[in-house]
Amino acid sequence: MNNPHQNARLAEVLLVEDSENDVILTREGFLASKFHVNLHTVENGRDCMAFLRRQPPFENAPAIDLILLDLNLPIMDGREVLAAINKDDALKHLPVVVLTTSSAEMDVLRMYKLRCSSYITKPVKFERFLEIIAQMENYWLTIVTLPHATSPKPG
Numbered sequence: 001m002n003n004p005h006q007n008a009r010l011a012e013v014l015l016v017e018d019s020e021n022d023v024i025l026t027r028e029g030f031l032a033s034k035f036h037v038n039l040h041t042v043e044n045g046r047d048c049m050a051f052l053r054r055q056p057p058f059e060n061a062p063a064i065d066l067i068l069l070d071l072n073l074p075i076m077d078g079r080e081v082l083a084a085i086n087k088d089d090a091l092k093h094l095p096v097v098v099l100t101t102s103s104a105e106m107d108v109l110r111m112y113k114l115r116c117s118s119y120i121t122k123p124v125k126f127e128r129f130l131e132i133i134a135q136m137e138n139y140w141l142t143i144v145t146l147p148h149a150t151s152p153k154p155g
Helices: 020-032 045-053 078-087 105-113 126-143
Strands: 011-016 037-042 066-069 096-100 118-121
Touching: 011 020, 011 045, 020 037, 020 126, 037 045, 045 066, 045 078, 066 078, 078 096, 078 105, 105 118, 118 126
Parallel strands: 011 037, 011 066, 066 096, 096 118
Antiparallel strands: none
16 A cells, blocks of 8 residues: 655644753654654744744745644743734644643643643653654644745745
């Protein structure tokens, strides 16, 4: 059976995460899956917004297909990032998957009210984390039809 995605371009995924261990785990999860992505990382919300808007020092950043967003970030937290994305006409079409340790009902509700696309609580066990990354990747990059990546105009 042919893979319909074998000739497709790699998906551009932005991971917004300040924990180096979680970045490594996520990267390992994508490497272990059957589909490959260009995984870009930033450590805080301010850099996320600059990356998405292609502002310095990210002028050459690619247009992103999917954002994986932690909630508890320095400088600008995930809640503020999602609110800013939703206020920006050039960005609000982007799917944002909240990938965080918080399972607090208040956080879940708030992020869905801010229009996150999915909310996933990071599992403690490494094997389960890898399974979740593979399932998420399969869903978002093979099942769902995403809009073609476009680059927002700087400004």
